[in-house]
Amino acid sequence: MAHDGDQPGDIPYTDLWARPGFLIRRLHQLHVAVFLEECGDFDVTPVQYAVLSVLYRGQALDQVSVAAEVGIDRNNAADVLRRLERRGFVERIPSETDRRAMLNAISEAGCRFVEDAHGAMERAQDRFTGSLSKRDRERLTNLLQRVMLDNNDSGRARLKTRDEE
Numbered sequence: 001m002a003h004d005g006d007q008p009g010d011i012p013y014t015d016l017w018a019r020p021g022f023l024i025r026r027l028h029q030l031h032v033a034v035f036l037e038e039c040g041d042f043d044v045t046p047v048q049y050a051v052l053s054v055l056y057r058g059q060a061l062d063q064v065s066v067a068a069e070v071g072i073d074r075n076n077a078a079d080v081l082r083r084l085e086r087r088g089f090v091e092r093i094p095s096e097t098d099r100r101a102m103l104n105a106i107s108e109a110g111c112r113f114v115e116d117a118h119g120a121m122e123r124a125q126d127r128f129t130g131s132l133s134k135r136d137r138e139r140l141t142n143l144l145q146r147v148m149l150d151n152n153d154s155g156r157a158r159l160k161t162r163d164e165e
Contacts, residue, residue, distance in 0.1 A: 020147075031128050038124035042117040047072060049114075049121060051080050052089060052106060056114045060093055060103035071159030089113055 016022045035046045044052075047070065054069040055061065061069065067077035081104050084090040089110030095101040106114070129137045152159055 031124075034128050035121070035124040038127065039117055039120045042113070042120060044113075044117060047076070048080055048084060049117065051077070051084065052110055052114050055090065055104060055106035056111060058106075060105035062095070062101055062103055065160075066104060067157060068160040071155070071157055073157040076157075084110065 013019045032046060035049075039049070050070045051066055054066060063077050063081060064074055066081065067074045070077070072080070081090055085092060085104075087109075089107055091105050091107045092102045093105055095103050129140065132140060148159070149161060152161065
């Protein structure tokens with residue numbers, strides 16, 4: 001329904017192609033498809049690879065910390081970590097500071113997997129943004145980071161930001 005003085009089509013965001021949320025959702029679908037095409041031989045999802053990438057930095061983390069590093073909720077983190085542990089990529093080790101807590105560490109097999117799959121992951125990123133110049137890729141990344149950070153507290157799972165490290 002048009003507002004006073006508005007003509008049909010003048011209402012903001014009636015066109016799906018003008019809705020940032022619609023475009024981001026569609027881009028996410030396309031990114032997952034490209035990622036799976038490039039990384040298909042490795043049988044890994046983008047979220048699983050993100051979790052392995054966080055653990056690859058070398059620090060063993062509890063489930064809540066893994067979730068915050070990747071921006072997923074604790075239950076999803078637990079599921080991803082269980083799947084990675086079954087594949088031998090993650091090991092659960094007791095915390096030295098809290099004997100009730102278990103930490104997640106990347107195994108040697110997990111490190112090799114990250115290193116072996118890295119080229120495919122890079123190809124997926126390059127292919128996804130391949131139509132953009134280097135400058136536009138950097139600009140897109142900066143804009144996406146800004147929108148993400150400006151809305152970080154709105155989601156179910158808050159992402160730990162670089163400022164919080």
